Amino acid sequence: MSAAAVIGRAAASIEVEKLSRHFDGLKAVDEISFSVGHKEIFGFLGPNGAGKTTTISMLCTLLKPTSGRATLNGFSIATQQDEVRQSIGIVFQDPTLDDQLTARENLQFHAMLYNVPREEREERARRVLDMVGLGPRARDKVETFSGGMKRRLEIARGLMHYPHVLFLDEPTLGLDPQTRSAIWTHVHELRQEYDITVFLTTHYMDEAENCDRIAIIDHGRIAALDTPGNLKHGVGGDIITMRAADVEAARAEIREKFNIEAAVTEVDEGDRTGGKRVRLEVPSGRTVLPQLLKGLATDVQSVSVREPTLDDVFLSLTGRQIREESADKMEFMRTRIRARRMRR
């Protein structure tokens, strides 16, 4: 089977039907179904432990599903493992480069493992390295690279065999903001240049906006699947948040007088003032707010109006903020250790 033979076999790049994976009774992935079109940038968004990596592992044939089926580029993940593997490039959360080898050697070995013809290896290595801006560093040992450079090299490596689908598992985790935005530029570029479908996972809301479509995943299930714009639209206009002396009283009053179901939420520690807020979704903040302030007897201390973000989408779908979990201490440590390891 040559690398060229596996390209362009199916209309949809990824097709998933009722895919599940259980670990000792825990449903890590619970009957998810979706399909990803050719050249689409498709995002899996959800907190840590939602089932993102498990899904990727199954689609990459590293993990056997408990039930359900999936095809990748038309090949079944259950019965056509080698064909699936030849069709995909993967960048894992943790670096998988050999840092005692040079960038070029890492790419060469990869090309050999993936059956790239000998006469093309050199040329392809140069092309992918130039794309991620590592051309001048081709002959340097990977251990001298920064975390961002390693991630870029891994993306380049994933492209060496011209895969049909590129998987990126948390591609920007542990990277500084500048490098993050550089990675996103590459992702958009490579769709143009390599005619490729990108499947990625992230728990950064702002980054998910880079996707054509997003599946919001929580507790192993897909809670919503749409374009970022439509998802935000679905929240229902604008978000009003109020700080009040008595939030419960304010909420009751809003329900009574305006017939709007408001929620009381805990503001995460990122906000200096902290504490509880009344939060409501209204079709148009500009028209509702003046009436609201005029009509309320409860003392309102401050108020803000904004357009919904994907954070709000997640909140309205699951009743939780995505950051609650990622701010978890253990996870923070893990991320730190990972970042340090990547810098090594």
Next chain:
Amino acid sequence: MRRFRAIYIIWLRDLKRHFRDRARVFGSLASPIIFIFILGEGIGSSFALGSALGGLDYKQFIFPGILGMTVLFAGVFASVSIVWDREFGFLKEMLVAPVPTWTIALGKVISGATIAAFQGALMLLLAPFAGVNISPLLILELLPMMFLVAFSMTGMGILVATRLKSMQGFQMVMNFFMMPMFFVSGAMFPLKNAPQWLDGVSRIDPLTYGVDAMRAIMLPGYPNRFPLGVDILVVGLLSAVMITISVTAFSRQA
């Protein structure tokens, strides 16, 4: 074709890594030097071992044994490095490639054996200083033997690696597995006068046969424990069994 290439890649990568690390290549000569020239000199000059050694100098006697030790340590260490690959990710890159898992384990066995045999060959440079005569012919006879011993050691190393969660556990492997194998093998003393239990244990130690064979090749006058043919048969058989078991076990677990 693709499978051969996968094995070749894993072999080539390990060799590149090994030879790039000069400290590891030459550093592994440190303990043989200590054993032969400090321990060997000290014990040889303090005790009258004449008859038990068949008239050999103690340094001469232990040289093939230390050669066996070098191959044992280098072989097991090289193959257990697959744990390191698992911990630091590179293994995942190989596991997700469109090649069967057994090629990874087999590639690792072959590269480990190559490295171990090379380290053994390097140690032959010390032979003249230990009073052991070596000739090109002798080296030609020794190399296949070292490879054979190395294969059984790397096979065992891979098997150990399937049970090892991290490189920290390697210390345990050293203490409870490699050290006993080395001492029981008769590398440091002839087992002629050993109590029965020790003699018995030594017979189930694969290194015993390896050391015995190397001693037969290097010290032609020495009265051997087993015929050379038996040594080669046992080590060869053991290598085949070890490699089969470990490659299967690794493929199943990965």
